[in-house]
Amino acid sequence: MTTTAASQRSSRGSGGILLRLATMSVAVMAAIVGRSSRRVAVQAFTSSSVASTHGRAASAAIARSLVAQRHDLGGVVGSIMFTPPSSYSSALCMSTASSTALSSEERAALESQIKAKGDEIRSLKDGGADKAAVAPLVDELLTLKAKLDPDSVKPKKKKKGNNQQQQQQKKKKGGGGGKQQQQKQKQKQKGGGGGGGNEDAESDYITPRSENYSKWYNDIIRNAGLAESSPVRGCMVIKPWGMSLWDLVRTDLDMRIKSHGVENAYFPVLIPKSFLSKEAEHVDGFAKECAVVTHHRLTADPSGEKGLIADPEAELEDPLIIRPTSETMIWNTFKKWIVSHRDLPLKINQWANVMRWEMRTRPFLRTSEFLWQEGHTAHETSDGALDDAKTMMHEYASLCEDMLAMPVVKGVKSPSERFAGAEETFTIEALMQNGWALQSGTSHFLGQSFGKAFDVTFQDAEGKQQDVWGTSWGVSTRLLGALIMTHSDDAGLVLPPKVAPVQVVIVPIAAKKNDEEAKAALAKSLDDLTAGLKAKGLRVKVDDRDYVRNGAKYFEWERKGVPLRIELGPRDVANGVCVFKYRGGKEEKESINLEEAASAAVAGLDDFQSHLLEAAKERLAGGITLGATYDQMKEALIDDEAGAYPGMGLYLVPWKCDAENEDKIKEECKATIRCYPLDVNEAGMAEGKKCFYSGEDATHMALFGRAF
Secondary structure (H helix, E strand, C coil): CCHHHHHHHHCCCHHHHHHHHHHHHHHHHHHHHHCCCHHHHHHHHHCCCCCCCCCHHHHHHHHHHHHHHHHHCHHHHCCCCCCCCHHHHHHHCCHHHHHHHCCHHHHHHHHHHHHHHHHHHHHHHHCCCCHHHHHHHHHHHHHHHHHHCHHHCCCCCCCCCCHHHHHHHHHHCCCCCHHHHHHHHHHHHCCCCCCHHHHHHHCCCCCCCCCCHHHHHHHHHHHCCCEEECCCCCCEEECHHHHHHHHHHHHHHHHHHHCCCCEECCCCCEEEHHHHCCCHHHHHHHHHHCCEEEECCEEECCCCCCCEEECHHHEEEEEEEECCCCHHHHHHHHHHHCCEHHHCCEEEEEEEEEECCCCCCECCCECCEEEEEEEEEEECCHHHHHHHHHHHHHHHHHHHHHCCCCCCEEEECCHHHCCCCCCEEEEEEEECCCCCEEEEEEEEEEECHHHHHCCCEEECCCCCEEECEEEEEEEECHHHHHHHHHHCECCECCCCHHHCCCCEEEEECCCCCCCHHHHHHHHHHHHHHHHHHHHCCCCEEECCCCCCCHHHHHHHHHHCCCCEEEEECHHHHHHCEEEEEECCCCCCCEEEEHHHHHHHHHHHHHHHHHHHHHHHHHHHHHCEEECCCHHHHHHHHCCCCCCCCCCCCEEEEEECCCHHHHHHHHHHHCCEEEEEEHHHHHCCCCCCCECCCCCCECCEEEEEECEC
């Protein structure tokens, strides 16, 4: 075949080129396999013209195929001189030729489409869309870019190995679909994919709880779009979905707090170091966690080696502590606000962030910076302060059970576990699915320690000066970590309806393109359904994104933990129904009459909330072991790590309060006293029993366990 003849045939269009090149491909392969006329066959192909604009992509694809075939048959064709002439090079390196062949109008249209598709992808990513939803759009973008400039899109590298064996393996695994993809993701999670941290961070794979509970927890946070790491070690970025959860908790709790006569205020984030020194126990408890500000400005390094440095001329006389808690700052203020018994009780709360320098962090559970509320009260009597501390513990427990569907154990901390400077610390302890406890809220009876440290006194009704009694209490974004670990499963986040930012997501299924009547009927039914749900006080979102497939939407909202998904399509509208699918409790979809959908949703969500609470109560009751010996507990807990699932749980045992023995147990089996539960101790359950560790008369029933 001559170059001239090939050039003449090229005018017949891309179909002729494809046929001709396919024929040449067979000829080349026959020549290779037959070990005859090898160079002639190759040159016959490479000297063929591929000048047709529409045929260039096909020509290049077949040329690449031949190159790949040559590599696959390396042992056979290793001796072939594969040095193509210039016409072959032009077929493979056609970026300039392809782009110049497009008319200015075609180029402008393609560039406009590429920009629009890129903006669409960025919008999705900014909105927290998962990888599965974005992937099809990325493929479309690459296709458009290939049309404009084929060399801008690199072909995927072929994996080494026999193609036939790979195909057989795919068939065995179900055609290389979802299960195969999960295996790939699983390999990435374990570090076997060679992709490093970035690939792992972007993976949409959720590690099963039974495989690694700690990894599962991190995967849930990432895939549900709750939070991510920040450039500052130990600090996290709380994403909109995670912040929406905290906003709902904050709104509910703020109303509870204010119902007890508490007012909100705000105090500085910087606290003079000298303030912390006024309360000895307090400073000892927080000294190792404090972040300190020592200078009030920066300056350029005179040597130019270090960029900006702390200005030596700007060192503070009294260094400032970034707020680890606000007792010292607030009690210093109370001194000015409290004069007479008529000023008491004084009850102040603030919503703020705090900084406690942590060496080992977990998102939401233990971070250097976190959000919380801290209440501080001053009272005329000890009883008044003690009642206030207990009241807030009960409010926290009620919040957890009523809103988060998370039962807790209410108790008192042992002296070793008390808040620094407190006379008594009340706590609520929750049980996570791995059998570990999580301190979820505390309330402290401070006695008169802070009042005396900051000289806060009042004139009583008889004209005498008295020291005030105080409390402090708080919960933090740690509650979100507790929420995640209490209800979520291997498919993603599970949210109780009362705390879900979106309680109902409606996914409309589009009518056929030209069926205007069906479109109108669907739109009306969708509007009526949405209005009816909102009229019932439900938080509703309509996911009408036309650039995301319905399956991807289902996947996304399931991972985000939305309690109820409603599907509504033309057939449903015609039948007067919609389809309900709950995040848990009920496995099957339900067909619900459209006129009854709003009422059915309210009832169904109430049932789902109750279902989650009852399941958590059963887990708590079943996760506490009674009557164990110390050796039995030690054997169970010594190797009970956070990544284990379901774990060994907690142990309720008779105990003689002894700080030294408490430390020994912590060293021997890593268990700590979570609390002295109020109910069993008030009932006198420890009376007549011997301590399970020392054998002496028990003073309390103690709840031991591993804890986050």
